[in-house]
Amino acid sequence: MKFCSKCGTVLKLDAKKKLYVCQKCGTKEQMEGEIVIPRNNKGQDKIIVIGKKERNLSTLPQTKVKCPKCDNAIAYWWMVQTRGIDESATQFFRCTKCGHTWRDYT
Ligand SMILES: [Zn+2]
């Protein structure tokens, strides 16, 4: 559970926008973690939550993929289980240079 930093009200989670929203004063706060499933563990139910810190520490695997924003050729990648555990995970990329994040639609 998360509380509003301004007024202390319990924040409501908007999963789609990955934001916590305060119903009282309208403050929005970013979700701290994402549910990440590494590709190697796809067959298992193991779920790893990567927080802001870890993501900044460059611990994610890298792959050769072109950033749509700055044309850099290397990006970090991770898998996110968006819906049910049985559904296929979505692959996300983050540019090592400009930090742009995008998802793989293929
Ligand atoms: Zn508030």
Ligand SMILES: [Zn+2]
């Ligand atoms: Zn980039």
